[in-house]
Amino acid sequence: MRDTSGTPRTPRRPRPLRRALLAVVGTLALAAGAAGAASPSASASVPPPPSGWTQVFADDFEGAAGSGVNTSHWQYATGKGYPGGPANWGTGEIETMTSNRDNVSLDGSGNLRITPRRDASGNWTSGRIETNRTDFQPPAGGKLRVESRIQVPNVTGAAAKGYWPAFWMLGAPFRGNYWNWPAVGELDIMENTQGMNTVFATMHCGTSPGGPCNETSGIGGSTTCSGMTCQAGFHTYRMEWDRSTSVEEIRFSLDGVNYHTVRENQVDATTWSNATDHGFFIILNVAMGGGFPDAFGGGPDAGTQPGHSMLVDYVQVLSSGGGTTPPPTGDRDAYSAIQAESYDAQSGVMTESTSDSGGGQNVGAVAHGDWLQFKGVTFGSNPARQFSARVASGAASGVSGLVEVRLDSRSNAPIGSFAVGSTGGWQSWRTIPANIGSVTGTHDVYLTFTSGQPADFVNVNWFTFSH
Structure with a gap:
């Protein structure tokens, strides 16, 4: 986990044992009732959902x-x-x-x-x-x-x-x-x-x-x-x-x-x-x-x-x-700050508390090949021509990467990008702009991350677009 104090974080280490090495088996043991147990080899259908x-x-x-x-x-x-x-x-x-x-x-x-x-x-x-x-x-x-x-x-x-x-x-x-x-x-x-x-x-x-x-x-x-x-x-x-x-x-x-x-x-x-x-x-x-x-x-x-x-x-x-709702469709305003942790899908990242203005959370553990998806971002008919993101980095010297914007598919070419290296710490925040190709209408927006090194290189708090 990242050190959010602004100091460089500990380098990655091999993932340790994921399993519980419990020394005493019996101390937490409770006798489970027989309810729900079935015959040794019987196959049952998936049970219907209970009410609610x-x-x-x-x-x-x-x-x-x-x-x-x-x-x-x-x-x-x-x-x-x-x-x-x-x-x-x-x-x-x-x-x-x-x-x-x-x-x-x-x-x-x-x-x-x-x-x-x-x-x-x-x-x-x-x-x-x-x-x-x-x-x-x-x-x-x-x-x-x-x-x-x-x-x-x-x-x-x-x-x-x-x-x-x-x-x-x-x-x-x-x-x-x-x-x-x-x-x-x-x-x-x-x-x-x-x-x-x-x-x-x-x-x-x-x-x-x-x-x-x-x-x-x-x-x-x-x-x-x-x-x-x-x-x-x-x-x-x-x-x-x-x-x-x-x-x-x-x-x-x-x-x-x-x-x-x-x-x-x-x-x-x-x-x-x-x-x-x-x-x-x-x-x-x-x-x-x-x-x-x-x-x-x-x-x-x-x-x-x-x-x-x-x-x-x-x-x-x-x-x-909990009032489960489907992912947003067409209700994200491209010209307001879109919080990075509000993604609809992602790969490779995590969320963590941020000390940036306004508090809340940022997306971290971002490295080469990671991505974020934001569905239904509405740009309107007046073209957006610039992208800005609030980012921080405690990456080591020589470690940097690109923050890229793609529309509708991660396989589409980026419409714009900017490079980022260390900003002085994983909670040392900076707003970085980038020019993009003219965008109108409503799109799914992907932030993709590319680097020549495997190490994490950026945190993202929010991003927005402008004309």
Whole structure:
């Protein structure tokens, strides 16, 4: 996370362990009721939304046995880490993630099947899928519910050493950056390891190591599966993020029974804002080895049995209350200040508190390849010919980049740009103008960012246009 005092920020470091290294399993354990538990192999339909809730995403993984996932919903994360990101997914896990059907496929009975495999040379492969969407968050004053019905790999004891199945979410600014964890927030709805009849829920945030969220452990809790073990059958894992209360809460439950709650007032306001004032994307994966299994005995080793699948019956996202409205269309005035944090979509950035005049938030962690989208910017019939943006930079000497304006598509040529390097600090603000081609009518505006270096090079507070 950036130092907002105006001093140069600490250089990027490899992303540390994202998982909770909980030393005591039993202290937070609550006996979950059997409500919601189903037979070991039954596949259920996505449940209808309860009264007052609206379904915003769902996948029930129906399809022919051996087929791949619906790529309009999901993308495969492959290899040993994100391009340009830390090795071994930043967690120390040892498998190579693939899109091969042996690792990730539908089972033909309404389930997703993620299966770790080991080849004759002892190399592990597995699967990891992520939602294409990165906008899952509760509406202002409302709630978001994310749940899945899952059977973790049915393997226990020595044969389960190193298994690490998980259902979790990462803050949208992580996608395309991969170095801003844990500030951008992580919500682990279900983690399991070593074949134990215990599941964990954790929020990661703040700075690492230590910091307000006790990283790399995070703010975590655990419970046991009752009625049948976590491995023996399906259970329903849910995160409910509630913005309708005076103190925002994120609640985690097993089979309808809440067992862990994280509250906004457990950390400082800036930490909470950086971790939650944006959308999230959903991840399903089975890792092998890494920091979390290491905390419970390590693995995998020669006695670990490959081939045990995590089965996922469905994933569902619901929204409630808050007066959700569609993205703006034609109601942004090009000639008034457009706040950077009011974007409709983005890649690679985060929001943070600003000390600039007027306070509020700015967009930060901006580096080469990042972008912001602002829908429905109205220019009228009198052409706009200039663009100005309020920017700050604490970039190191020699690090600079371009702030570019594009219309209607990120692939269109820029209509104007300006270069920016260090302004003396990440909260040392300056208004920089640039000439643009004549623009009339209503357009979606994209701010795109280009640099010859991978380092973050600019913060943006607001921008506007003029004649």
